[in-house]
Amino acid sequence: MAALPIHGASLLFLRMPPNASLHGVAVDHLMLWNLAALLPCFVAAQAWIIFAMVRRKKAAVLKTYSHLVERLLLAAFCAMYLWMAITAQHLWAVNRFEGASAESMQVEVVGQQFQWYFRYPGADAAFGIARPSLVNAAAGNPLGLDPQDARGADDIVSSVLVLPLGREVDLRLRSLDVIHGFFIPAMRLKENTVPGLVLHVHFTPIAVGTYPILCSQVCGSGHARMQAQLRVVSPDAYRQWLQQHAKEHSR
Ligand SMILES: [Cu+2]
Structure with missing residues (x-):
């Protein structure tokens, strides 16, 4: 996907946070392009309305001869x-339909009134089965992990999403x-979480930092x-964090 590099500060006038994801560069570019294309159209349309109100007779004469111009403008707008x-559509689809690369890491995001949980598959790289009937936050099992499933024994559940810099996450x-609507403004990422469905979305963080998840x-x-919170850290810091959580988990 061809994209012009854009510094996040260029979008500050829109009160948007600086972009911190790889695909976000193209999203910001498209948004800026849309605004740049539509702003002159908006100003011209408003100017025409004011002119037509102030110089009614002249506007009526101009309108008679302007059908060709109207059609040309309409065709240009349609195009x-x-x-x-x-x-x-392509930008939207590329994170959802085209699938993550084979080297991407897996994290599960679970929404529940009113918090987010993040599950990492652990050393075996496989998620254990979760059953709604086993959900019991008070007993330390907010996602209902089945203790009978060995794959879930090393799963790590966290209330913070921690990701290594520069690695794609699925x-x-x-x-x-x-x-619920999983939304990370700085990653230009938004996707619903729907009961009964597992939806995939992938992205690559490109800037270390702490970002709000809404x-x-x-x-x-x-x-x-x-x-x-999403915390994007260096690969070493991520490994340490994962080891620390794995230890806490095995206690
Ligand atoms: Cu919600």
Whole structure:
């Protein structure tokens, strides 16, 4: 995907956080391009409305001769919107339909009123089976991991999403109750978590830092506080964090 490098600061005037993902560069580019293309159209349309109001008679005369111009403008707009729709569809689809690379790491994201859980598959790189009937947060099993399934013995469940810099991550999104919206503005990433479905989305973080994770679907009375943190750290720091959690888990 061809994309122009854009510094996050160039989007600050839109009050958008600086981009921290690989694909976000292209998303920001498309957004800026859309704005740059539509702003002159908006200004010209408003100018025409004001002119038509102030100089009514002159505008009526001009309108009589402007059908060809209207049609040309309409055709130009159609072509532009079509191009925007196709480009945006590709950007949207590339993180969802084209699949992550074989080297990507796996993390499960689970939404539940009103918090996010993140599960790492552990040393065996396989997630253990989770059963809704076994969900018991008070007993330390908020995702309902089945103790009979050996693959789940080394699974790590965290309330913080920690990822290594520069490595693609394939997220599998689930929900335990209602539809939630998994949203990381700095990663230009938003996807719903839907009960009964496992949805995949993948991205590559390109800047170390701590970023807010939000819920973008009104999911109940505590929706506003359904927040978590994404911490992007160096590969070494990530390995340490994982080892530390694996130790805590095995205690
Ligand atoms: Cu929610």
